Amino acid sequence: MGLYLNSIAPYNQYKMITEEPYFVDKSAMLEELIPALGREQRFFCITRPRRFGKTIIANMIGAYFGRAKDSHDIFDKLEIAGAKQYSKHLNQYDVIYIDFSEIPSGCGHYKNYISRIENGIYQDLRASYPELELDSDQAVWDILSLIFEKTEQKFLFVIDEWDALFYMPFIQEEDKVSYLLFLRSLLKGKSYVEFAYMTGILPIAKYSDGSELNMFLEYDMATKIRFGEYFGFSESEVDELFERYTENTEKPRIGRNELAEWYDGYHTAMGECLYNPRSVVSALSNNQLAGYWTGSGTYDSVFYYIKNNIEDVRDDLGLMVSGEHVEARMQEYAATAEELVTKDQIYSAMVVYGLLTYEDGEVFIPNKELMMKYEEMLMNRESLGYVHRLARISSNMLKATLARDTKTMTEILQYAHDTETPILSYNHETELSAVVNLVYLAARDKYRVEREDKAGKGFVDFIFYPKRKGQDGIILELKVDQTPEEAIRQIKDKGYGMRFQGKIGELPEYTGRVLAVGIGYSRETKEHACKVEWLE
Structure with a gap:
C-alpha cells in the first residue's frame, strides 16, 4: 500500500x-x-x-x-x-x-x-x-x-x-x-x-x-444521457431520505415540498429532474434549509460569469428571476474560456458550473437556493441597470399592496414601464409577469412566491404564501388589455382562494385572510391599473 x-x-x-x-x-x-x-x-x-x-x-x-x-x-x-x-x-x-x-x-x-x-x-x-x-x-x-x-x-x-x-x-x-x-x-x-x-x-x-x-x-450532465442517474439525487431517492429524516429527527422542521423548492430542478440529458446532493444531505443533517451549495467554494458568485456582457444578459436575467426559460445554445467547452463574452458562452459556462440548468434548448434557474443568489445580485449590482432599479423598489411595492394603496402600486409599475426596457414590450403576459416579479422581489423574504400554481378551477399567475404568523396571503392575477376588475373577477370565479385551504397546515398560524390583487395593462394607452380587495 x-x-x-x-x-x-x-x-x-x-x-x-x-x-x-x-x-x-x-x-x-x-x-x-x-x-x-x-x-x-x-x-x-x-x-x-x-x-x-x-x-x-x-x-x-x-x-x-x-x-x-x-x-x-x-x-x-x-x-x-x-x-x-x-x-x-x-x-x-x-x-x-x-x-x-x-x-x-x-x-x-x-x-x-x-x-x-x-x-x-x-x-x-x-x-x-x-x-x-x-x-x-x-x-x-x-x-x-x-x-x-x-x-x-x-x-x-x-x-x-x-x-x-x-x-x-x-x-x-x-x-x-x-x-x-x-x-x-x-x-x-x-x-x-x-x-x-x-x-x-x-x-x-x-x-x-x-x-x-x-x-x-x-x-457531462446537460448533453450526455449515460451515467446521468448516478450524480445528484432523484425524486425517489429524496423520498427515501426524507422518510429517514422524519423517523430519526426529534422535531423535523423541513417539509418534503420545501426540499423540492430549494434543491430540485437540475436536469439530466434525459430530462429527469435531479436534486443537489450536498444541499439535501446538509439540510436534513442540520434540520434547516439554507444555501449550503451556493455558500461554498470559489465559484459561488453569479456576477463573475456575466460581468463581461451585462448589457446583453440583463434582460434575460429579469426573465429568469421571474421563473421563465431563456433560449440558449449549449457550448460546453466555453466554460474554459478566459473571458466569457457571448450569451451562449456565458450560459454554457453557468450550466457547466451548476448555476443554471439546461433542457430542450433553454436555460433557467433550477431552484430557490440558486434563485437567492440571483436575487442578491439584482439587489446589489448597480451595473445591472434597470433590473437593479426595479429590484430596489420592490419593498415599496409590497408595502403598497398590503396597504391596498393602488395609487402607489400604479406609480411603481408606471416607473417600471418608463425605463423603456425590452422586456416591457408586453406583447405577451410573460413580459408583464417578469416585471411584476421584479417589483415584488423583496416579497420573497416574507413569502413563498409561486407562479402558475394550480388553484381552484384553473391556474393563477402568482400566489404569495406567508412564512410567518400575522401575515396575509396574496393572490395576484395579471391581464394585458383587460381591466384589473376582470382579473379580480377571475380570481373569485375560479376559486383561486381555495389554494390556501390546502396550505393551512403548512403555514405558520395562518390567519385565513387573502388579498386579491388585479393588475391590468393597456397596450393602447401604455398605462397600468391596479385593484386590491379582500377575498371573502
Whole structure:
C-alpha cells in the first residue's frame, strides 16, 4: 500500500460515507463500468458541477476494484452485490488513485506540483517491485511500461479533479500544455492501463488539440444521457431520505415540498429532474434549509460569469428571476474560456458550473437556493441597470399592496414601464409577469412566491404564501388589455382562494385572510391599473 498505488484512502473515505444516515447507494454504476475493463474504450471522463458526488463515486471505484483492503464489508450490503460479476472483480486490481486538487506545501510553480505526483508514484512502485531495481531518472510511464513487460501487470487509474490545476494561481499557459502531455504520456496507448476513470468540472476536449486525450469518452450532465442517474439525487431517492429524516429527527422542521423548492430542478440529458446532493444531505443533517451549495467554494458568485456582457444578459436575467426559460445554445467547452463574452458562452459556462440548468434548448434557474443568489445580485449590482432599479423598489411595492394603496402600486409599475426596457414590450403576459416579479422581489423574504400554481378551477399567475404568523396571503392575477376588475373577477370565479385551504397546515398560524390583487395593462394607452380587495 502506498500514497498513490493501492492506497487505503478510497476504502476509508467511501466506507465513512456509506455509514452516514443519508447515504444513497449508487453502486449500480460499477456494473456499467465492469464490461470496459481491458477493452479499447476503457477511458471515462465524468464532468459535473462541484459537490455533485464526483469524489464519492471515485472513491467507490477505488474501494471496489482496489486490492488495498478487503471491501466485502462495504459492498456486500449494496446493490452491486447482486451483479453476476460482483465477486470476480472485487479487490482484484492494482489501483493508482490521483487527486489532482492536492498540492505540495508551499507549492509555487508547476514543477513542484507535478513532481510530487511523479515521485510519489515512483516510490510506491519501487516499494511494490523491489526486485526490478527501478530507476528514478526514468519517466513514470516508462517505469510502468517496464513493469508490464516484466510481469504483465496492469493498473487501474482513478483520477479525481483532473481540472483542479487550471484554477491554481501559479499555473501558466505553458504549464497547462505540459500537464496535458503528462496525462497523455501516462495513459494514452499504454498496455499497462486496465481502465481509467477521471472526474472534473471542465470538459477535457477544450484543452486537448484533438489527439492528446481523445481516448476518453466524456459524459457531462446537460448533453450526455449515460451515467446521468448516478450524480445528484432523484425524486425517489429524496423520498427515501426524507422518510429517514422524519423517523430519526426529534422535531423535523423541513417539509418534503420545501426540499423540492430549494434543491430540485437540475436536469439530466434525459430530462429527469435531479436534486443537489450536498444541499439535501446538509439540510436534513442540520434540520434547516439554507444555501449550503451556493455558500461554498470559489465559484459561488453569479456576477463573475456575466460581468463581461451585462448589457446583453440583463434582460434575460429579469426573465429568469421571474421563473421563465431563456433560449440558449449549449457550448460546453466555453466554460474554459478566459473571458466569457457571448450569451451562449456565458450560459454554457453557468450550466457547466451548476448555476443554471439546461433542457430542450433553454436555460433557467433550477431552484430557490440558486434563485437567492440571483436575487442578491439584482439587489446589489448597480451595473445591472434597470433590473437593479426595479429590484430596489420592490419593498415599496409590497408595502403598497398590503396597504391596498393602488395609487402607489400604479406609480411603481408606471416607473417600471418608463425605463423603456425590452422586456416591457408586453406583447405577451410573460413580459408583464417578469416585471411584476421584479417589483415584488423583496416579497420573497416574507413569502413563498409561486407562479402558475394550480388553484381552484384553473391556474393563477402568482400566489404569495406567508412564512410567518400575522401575515396575509396574496393572490395576484395579471391581464394585458383587460381591466384589473376582470382579473379580480377571475380570481373569485375560479376559486383561486381555495389554494390556501390546502396550505393551512403548512403555514405558520395562518390567519385565513387573502388579498386579491388585479393588475391590468393597456397596450393602447401604455398605462397600468391596479385593484386590491379582500377575498371573502
